[in-house]
Amino acid sequence: MRSTLPAAPTATRTLMFWCPDWPVTAALREHALPADTALVLVERGEVFACSPAARQDGVRRGLRIREAQARSTGLVSLAYDASLDERAFEPVTAAVETIMPGVQVIRPGLCAIRVKGPARYYGSEEKTAGVVVDTLAAIGLTDVRIGVADGPFAAEQAARATDQLDDDAAPVVVIPPGGSPWFLSSYPLEVLEQPKLTVLLKRLGIRSLGDFAALRASDVRNRFGLEGAVAHRQAGGLDHHDVVARTPPPQLDAVADFEPPLARIDQLAFTMRTRAAAFIDTLRGAGLVCTALHVSLHTESGEVSARRWQHPRWFDADDVVDRVRWQLQGANASDHGLTSGITRVHLVPDVVEDLGDHADGLWGTGPDESIHHGLARVQSMLGHGAVLTAVIAGGRLLADRRVLIPWGDVPAGSQSPGPPARERDQPWPGRLPGPAPATVFADPRPAVVVDARGNPVDVDPRGLLSADPAFFSAGSDGGQRPVHSWAGPWPISERWWDPKGRALHRFQLVDQSGSAWLLLLEDHAWWVEASYD
Amino acid sequence: MQASTLASRCMPTVPALARILPGGGLQSGSSYAVRDSATLAMALLAGPSATGAWCCVIGVPDFSAEAAQGFGINLERLILIPDPGSQWLSVTAALVDVVSIVLVRTPEHLAPTEWARLKARLRQRGAALITLGSWKQSDSTLGVAESAWEGLGAGSGHLRKRRMKITATQPSGRLRHAYVGLAELQGTADGTVLPGAPSLGDGDPAGSLFEPRLMKSS
Structure with a gap:
């Protein structure tokens, strides 16, 4: 397949500023933690990023969280939040935009600026870099690396090369114009981040970017196609990417x-x-x-x-x-x-x-529009949690099966099955058979169930009933009703491994007037769970 | 096209109840009292809700959403306000404005002028009000006079079927009743009159409807 290169190779003098470990920096700033905290950001149970203090203790990216905690005591672990990176980087971009236009955010923590204009204004590229460092230091960002080179790729490598500088020197590496091919020539092929191409080139005996750049462009293109040609240009200090300045978004908050x-x-x-x-x-x-x-x-x-x-x-x-x-x-x-x-x-x-x-x-x-208006009015009268919609969830007890959600918390009409809906489809042994009772008491009411001699009915630890229930009185009205027919005990044992788990027995009773009741027996006490009224 | 402002419109109603309600169904702008039977109240809500009407339940914290779903009430169009507190009237009035059918617990005290205003609003908005509990001012009072369950023995089985004698009393004292099964109210039966069930009858004692194995009560 023949295809053309995306754009003519350009050599735009580019200033790249890089904040190492941006996810960690962002999380530290967001949670107002001290900079020397041993912090890891966790994604899917593995370390996604770690702070310098954690790295000193031997924590590495990709470790299981348990392993990281074993290596570094006092480790603070937070869930990785990609949106936080961008949110926290926004003030940084905005601060730079106040002093020079045309900032392109490559990803949170890495920005490119077309340096020609600012360099003329501030005097030189070094001075421009110094201004950027000072500006970011003013908003509390001290660890900033800056590289200036002929294109974004070379500038990024230059910014990463600040690691080799002395600690007290300004973290700025400026590659003079035209020096980028020389600067890049000693780098290994891995910086191209094209693993397949890298393997292939190594087998051909090409070990560094300099070797790769020395090949003829037409040969590389014929042999490795479009991807190879782009990589070849990057290796030669040229770049098909230009710096595309972003338009600052409107201030909405x-x-x-x-x-x-x-x-x-x-x-x-x-x-x-x-x-x-x-x-x-x-x-x-x-x-x-x-x-x-x-x-x-x-x-x-x-x-x-x-x-x-x-x-x-x-x-x-x-x-x-x-x-x-x-x-x-x-x-x-x-x-x-x-x-x-x-x-x-x-x-x-x-x-x-x-x-x-x-x-x-x-x-x-x-x-539906008027419904939203009306309910919003009632919510502003009673409070957000007073206007509810109901969702049926999974569970054995009837009160567990009803989940009430404040109006507006879930968009009305959305069909996405949440966790309750998924749980609802589980079998739930011990759930109530037959038609659902129409009244489920939000707070179960106390009840008394006695046998024909007037002794309280109970269930022994083996689940046997002490006597058949003959009379019961439920809640407020107090009067003893004769039991016409009944069924039970139906044992419900929830989370026996958990101290908060419950073990109870459920009964259905029908009294002489034909009303049916659902009763619970827990710890020798009877409760009315629901009424089929 | 002439709008009928005087004759009130009929809302879709479960057939089993439509037979005994005055006017042949739930009338918009009317109020109904249901004597202590949430089942019956749900059956009244079910008809309009199944056709896409919004329903609201105010001051009934014990309302079972699961049973409501069993009656065919669309939970996405059901609003629950378990505790309106001291603002019962303003909340009810605000909801009468927007939803088609409102189920409330009978207020402990409501001044006649306030009731008249609420009533006017009901008529203006074409909504229906169902109160749970006796309520003298309502247009019609429904109740379960007799009830029998099937499926439960002495320590065995579980509740399966229910048959009820439902009465509807109009303010004039005229009483109508019908014998219906729970499945009919839930719309699972297709609403046709069961064979041998003389569904309509003014004050006709039809206790023989209950099969012998069902418990009969008075």
């Missing part, structure tokens, strides 16, 4: 600082009203709607309460204010007083979608 701190929820809600409206207007202006919102509240005493809120449709300003209020009310038992004043509210749109996908139709979007 909103921060509200309060000085003096606000001590009452209604004050906060009132103040947030205009901020929330401005926040929503910004989103609207960018042609977006927010369907999931991250709210973090900072208090005077340094506590941070952060929570992600979902919306069945999309947030408008009132919804945002409600979420801020509910978050405070959920964190504090009382309705109005806070433990300490709120100094800052940070609203981050977590999921944004295109406004066009959510626009109202010409004749409205159907009857």
Whole structure:
């Protein structure tokens, strides 16, 4: 298959800045841990990245988490979160963009800048690199490596070559113009990150990038195809990648600082009203709607309460204010007083979608729209957790089988089977046969079951009934009802290995009036679980 | 096309109940009281819910979602507000605005003016209100007069089938009743009248409907 190279080889003078171990740095900054913490980020039970302190203890990437913990006592392990990397890198990019334009984020922790313009402005490439180091040091990022070379690939290798510099020297390696082929020539083939090509070249006796670059371009192309030709150019210090500057994204999140701190929820809600409206207007202006919102509240005493809120449709300003209020009310038992004043509210749109996908139709979007409005109103009256939808989950006891979800936490109408739905399909030995009772008491009510002589009925450790139940009284009405027919005991033994596990017996009783009851016997005490009323 | 504002519309209703309800089904804008039978209340919700109507249950923390699903109530269109607290009226009024059918626990106290306002809202929005518990002001009161279970013996078996005598009382005192099985209410039976079951009868004592092996009670 003949195909052309993507672009003419360019030699754009490129400044590459690299923050080593960015996932670790990001996690340290996010969780406000000291820099010398032995930290590992874990993905699928294996170490994904580790901090220098952990590395000194012998922790390596790819170790099982148990093995890493054995090597380094006092190891802090956190789950790896790829979105955190990008989120934490955003301020870094923004800081660099304030002093020089045209930053391209290759991946979080690695950025390319076209250096020609900044070098002319600051005087030289070295001075430009120095400015970048100073800027990033000002936002608290001390470990930054910088390489300047003829193309992004060579510049990245130059940035990585700062390891060989003295500790007190500025971590900057500048390869003079035209020097990139010479600089790269001693590197092994592995830096190309093309394992198949590397193996093949080694078998042909080619060991370094210099050897590879010395081959004729047309021969390489004929023998190794497109991939080989691209690698050959990289080895020669040229690059088919150019630096493509990103367009800085619009600032969508909103921060509200309060000085003096606000001590009452209604004050906060009132103040947030205009901020929330401005926040929503910004989103609207960018042609977006927010369907999931991250709210973090900072208090005077340094506590941070952060929570992600979902919306069945999309947030408008009132919804945002409600979420801020509910978050405070959920964190504090009382309705109005806070433990300490709120100094800052940070609203981050977590999921944004295109406004066009959510626009109202010409004749409205159907009857469900009013439902959302009505329920949002009730939620703002009663609180987020007061308006619920039910999902049937797996379980033996009827109360376990009912899972109540606050309205809006799961998008209405989504068909994705969550964990409860999957569990529901399991066999669950001991579950109730026959029609489900219509009333399941949220709090089981005490009951008394006696035999014909008036002695309490019980089940011995072997599961045998002491006597047939003859009368029972259930809960409030107190009167003794004669038992017409009954069945049981049906043993339920849940999690016998767990101290919190339960062992109980279930009975069905029908009284003389034809009402049926579901009773539980646990620890010699009778409870009414449900009623077939 | 002329909108019928005076004659109220009929909501889809489980056939077994439609036979005894005044007007031949749940009327939008009406209120119904169900005397202490969540089963019957669920059967009333099931008809509208199966056709895509939204239902709301207010102040009934013991409502069993699993049984509701068994009746064919769409749980995705079922809203539960177990504890409206002191704002019973405003919550109910807000939901009457948006959902088609609202099931509430009978309020302990409701001033006649408040009830009149709620009633007007029901009529305006075309929603139906079902109260669980006796409620004198309702348009119709339903209850289970007799009930018999099949499948349970003395220490053996489990509950399988239920037959009920359901009564519907109108404010005029007119009483209608029907003998139905649980399966009929759940819509698993196709709703046809069982052979030998004289389903409709005003005050006709039809206790002989119960088969001998079923328990009969008064």
